[in-house]
Amino acid sequence: MSNKYNDPKDINLSPTTAAPDAAEESLDPQDWEEMRALGHRMMDDAISYLQTVAERPVWQAMPEGHEQQFNAPLPRQPTPANEVYEEFLQNIFQYPMGNIHPRFWAWYMGSGTVMGALADFLSATMNSNVGGGNHAATLVEAQVINWLKELVGLPESASGLLVGGASMANLVGLTVARNTQAGFDVRQQGLQGSPKKLMVYASSEIHSCNQKAVELLGLGTDSLRKIAVTSDYRMDMSALQDAITQDRAAGLQPICVIGTSGTINTGAIDPLNDIADLCIKENLWFHIDGAIGAVAMLADNIKEQLTGLDRADSIALDLHKWMHVPFEAGCVLVKDRAAHRDAFSVTPEYLAREARGLAAGREWFSDYGVELSRSFRALKIWMSLKEHGAERYGRMMARNVEQAHYLGTLIEREPELQLMAAIGLDIVCFRYQAEGLDEPALEVINKEILAELTEQGIAAPSYTTLKGKYCLRVAIANHRSKQEDFDVLVSEILRLGSMANPE
Numbered sequence: 001m002s003n004k005y006n007d008p009k010d011i012n013l014s015p016t017t018a019a020p021d022a023a024e025e026s027l028d029p030q031d032w033e034e035m036r037a038l039g040h041r042m043m044d045d046a047i048s049y050l051q052t053v054a055e056r057p058v059w060q061a062m063p064e065g066h067e068q069q070f071n072a073p074l075p076r077q078p079t080p081a082n083e084v085y086e087e088f089l090q091n092i093f094q095y096p097m098g099n100i101h102p103r104f105w106a107w108y109m110g111s112g113t114v115m116g117a118l119a120d121f122l123s124a125t126m127n128s129n130v131g132g133g134n135h136a137a138t139l140v141e142a143q144v145i146n147w148l149k150e151l152v153g154l155p156e157s158a159s160g161l162l163v164g165g166a167s168m169a170n171l172v173g174l175t176v177a178r179n180t181q182a183g184f185d186v187r188q189q190g191l192q193g194s195p196k197k198l199m200v201y202a203s204s205e206i207h208s209c210n211q212k213a214v215e216l217l218g219l220g221t222d223s224l225r226k227i228a229v230t231s232d233y234r235m236d237m238s239a240l241q242d243a244i245t246q247d248r249a250a251g252l253q254p255i256c257v258i259g260t261s262g263t264i265n266t267g268a269i270d271p272l273n274d275i276a277d278l279c280i281k282e283n284l285w286f287h288i289d290g291a292i293g294a295v296a297m298l299a300d301n302i303k304e305q306l307t308g309l310d311r312a313d314s315i316a317l318d319l320h321k322w323m324h325v326p327f328e329a330g331c332v333l334v335k336d337r338a339a340h341r342d343a344f345s346v347t348p349e350y351l352a353r354e355a356r357g358l359a360a361g362r363e364w365f366s367d368y369g370v371e372l373s374r375s376f377r378a379l380k381i382w383m384s385l386k387e388h389g390a391e392r393y394g395r396m397m398a399r400n401v402e403q404a405h406y407l408g409t410l411i412e413r414e415p416e417l418q419l420m421a422a423i424g425l426d427i428v429c430f431r432y433q434a435e436g437l438d439e440p441a442l443e444v445i446n447k448e449i450l451a452e453l454t455e456q457g458i459a460a461p462s463y464t465t466l467k468g469k470y471c472l473r474v475a476i477a478n479h480r481s482k483q484e485d486f487d488v489l490v491s492e493i494l495r496l497g498s499m500a501n502p503e
């Protein structure tokens, strides 16, 4: 029914000159024009900041005592918005983590996009709560989830949920696995109802967030069997089969195997198809931690390695890694929608769904995860994917893989550098080496190189330890990296290495 409240179909975006009502205080600006000018300035500064990122150091230390800037007590009185912004420029903007820079390759992070940042602003402007309800943001999230199902090859009937990142996505997926496979009503009885110890299997290269998930699920770390890997850091299938057989014989109850598509250390991809076969044979849930690699289904030079991804019962993936959506953006997908819903849905009276109005609408996302109030993170994914198209993301990933191999050839060309593992996806593990240095000395020298690389603002790799050996680790989930950035990395490592080891 239309009336004077819902008549206008188009939003009026032209500025109003009406003065705020002084008697009824709100948090809106006292002077909208002043705020508009500040907003324009912020936008200009932000775009220039991104445009010129390569001209700045990848990282710089904050000056001594900088933390004093953050010691003041709760601000009880207002500060003019311009001054708040100046403080941001002075004390915060100049000291980023660095992961928007072309030579940032630490841990595993995406580099963000301009559209992603703008979309986050728009989403905060709408401030929609996407726990549920009948409004456009829920449709956007549903569409993004459908796109991601299509991307990884899960059927239309599968369910999904956007979450903060793969840690949460793994927790949600593993919760569904536990509840479905336990054989009793875990929600009703808790693990007190378990006649047998429930067991989860993953390779020794599994990301630590899965251990956290297993602990949070009340299973305990002892229930996470870490299976040995082959020389290429992939799950050893015969060791997996043996562990399951032995556990059953000992009266334990295997429930789930976690495969990883892109391990954090070396980017290895577990044999997903073999794990899927084994899970069918053993009647186990197959969960994939695809935080790094699942989205690489878009890359022509990778997707074959991911064969079997679509056979998972649940998949955790990240959009804030190789898809460069600004933090936070992860997703969990579950093949059996009913099992997913059964693991989380609780509908108290105050959340009852209606046939009409705001409380109507499609299924509520809060029925598929832990959180009730949820941000409109779908918008930055939706706008980014539309702006660039999925194929461009695939090309960016394929280029990162080529860059990893280019770096590999540079390393192999230098006698002072040593490749420490096969290059998995876009991850290169290597170290500086020099004649006559033992393992402890090599560790010291490589730590020194890493510290200097970041402190001098040259590049930001990270490190790992493989087979007891400390190595530098370069993870190239970066759409801004160019070939010459890797030339710089290698020549600077050689320079820093020879300075640290003048012999």
Ligand SMILES: Cc1ncc(COP(=O)(O)O)c(C=O)c1O
Residues within 6 Å of the ligand: 107, 108, 164, 165, 166, 167, 168, 207, 209, 260, 262, 263, 264, 289, 290, 291, 292, 318, 330
């Ligand atoms: C394989 C893997 N799984 C899970 C995670 C955790 O993801 P997030 O940091 O998005 O929670 C990471 C993070 O790097 C990862 O590499």
